[in-house]
Amino acid sequence: MPEAKRPLPKPTPETRHFWEGTAAGELRLQRCDQCRRAYFPPRPFCPKCGSRKVSVFKASGRATLYSYVINHRPMPPFTAPYSIAVVELDEGPRMMTNIVGCPQTPEALQLDMPLQVVFEKQTDEITLPFFKPAGA
Amino acid sequence: MKSKSIAVVGAAETTQLGVIPDLSQIQLHADAALNAMADAGLKPSDIDGLATTPEWTPNLANYLGITPAWVDGTMVGGCSFMLHVRHAAAAINEGLCSTVLITHGESGRSRVGVGPFSGNRASLEGQFEAPYGIMGPPTVFTIPVLRYMKTYGVSEEQLAMVAVVQREWAAKNPRASMKDPITVQDVLSSRMIAYPFRLLMCCLVTDGGGALILTSAQRAKDFPRKPVYILGTGEGAESWMISQMEDFTTSRAFRVSGRKAFAEAGISHKDVDHLMIYDAFAHLPLYGLEDLGFCKPGEAAGFIWERNTAPGGKLPLNTNGGGLSYMHSGMYGMYALQESVRQMRGVAPAQVPDAKISVCHGVGGMFAASGTIIFSNQAP
Incomplete structure (x- = not known):
């Protein structure tokens, strides 16, 4: 049996800037030039007001822990138990991720704890953003 | 008519x-x-x-x-x-x-x-959710609940009670897959699937x-x-990606669907004799009771704990045993509809005496979509 691999994203024309950003060590979001709202996941228009005038910008990488589960079932190549989390970025949007750099326990994973993005290269094309406790 | x-x-x-x-x-x-x-x-x-x-x-x-x-x-x-x-x-x-x-x-x-199961790695969920080790509904549908529990001070015991009460209904139903009584302690000592969800808080397959x-x-x-x-009928949709759900303590699709159905039926909550809320996991009846307006935000867990939805309670809920104890093939909504029809025909195994109005509320995807049907055995 082939070794299980993490299912990696296939970038599309509308998301390529995001994956080029993570490969360069930047978390890139988009913001509407008209209503100024930041949003995610990527698309070439504002989901709030429908404007096509939008810009890519580098986010701070700061976030807080919005909610999560800790998966206990075997899921190669992941090592259970591991967290699957949704974080709220300082700029407003939320994204799914794994919380790394701390025990995968309810005690270590407190809702609203401050987090910082970290990047882990998977392939030449894909680098994934994860989050670790701020200051860790 | x-x-x-x-x-x-x-x-x-x-x-x-x-x-x-x-x-x-x-x-x-x-x-x-x-x-x-x-x-x-x-x-x-x-x-x-x-x-x-x-x-x-x-x-x-x-x-x-x-x-x-x-x-x-x-x-x-x-x-x-x-x-x-x-x-x-x-x-x-x-x-x-x-x-x-x-x-x-x-x-x-x-x-x-x-x-076969297939995933599209170029879809938005393929790019922005699948890489993080999600493993079907038990690791995705469940993600909002810790935020709900923290916001309203809901305990794991209260979450477990949802499964306990539904097993009481299942015990009355010869076709239910799981009929043996369970306690809150049984639920909390069952195998951990995805914290805070244990096996008995997850639906059957x-x-x-x-x-x-x-x-x-x-x-x-x-x-x-x-x-x-x-x-009356209603439907709604929010997001196929759980990470993009607007508020983890309430479902926008539930609220839109429920409001439409109640308005069309021209009934109020006190008119409802029987209720079905699609329960793929133990937290769904909590969201459903609140988003349909049967309970105020944060009060559904106490409502169930106090046995209002249990046999003999004032609002019989998931009287076939639900997805947790009756059956769950993957798309359970059809079985909730069947139980509402049986109750309105007066032929359900756990028949609610004199029931005249049944509300049947479903979820699609993981809080992605919703549908609500209000039935009656009285001609409108």
């Missing part, structure tokens, strides 16, 4: 439920459809409208020998059948067809005649199917069974 009223005149599940390794998925649809047609005294040639999922409508039309003049293949997850009922009612009222068959069949456990036949209320009196009328 209102000029535009629709009734259920045929309803049935597959002959067997649970583990059915000797039937493929399309035959589960057909078994349920044949049972529903027998229930209504109809033949395939009497059906002129067909709605189904997860089989393709044209495949099933040919398999059953039906020539539909109206088709619906709406697929928004497990509440798709609530949407089929809603769309069929509108179609019949518009004169697009007169007799609609809605079917579901799913070999969820045995996986006979089912394609079984095989089965169900079918409904709808026609105008004017025609319904000519059928052998007592008609079950549709008073």
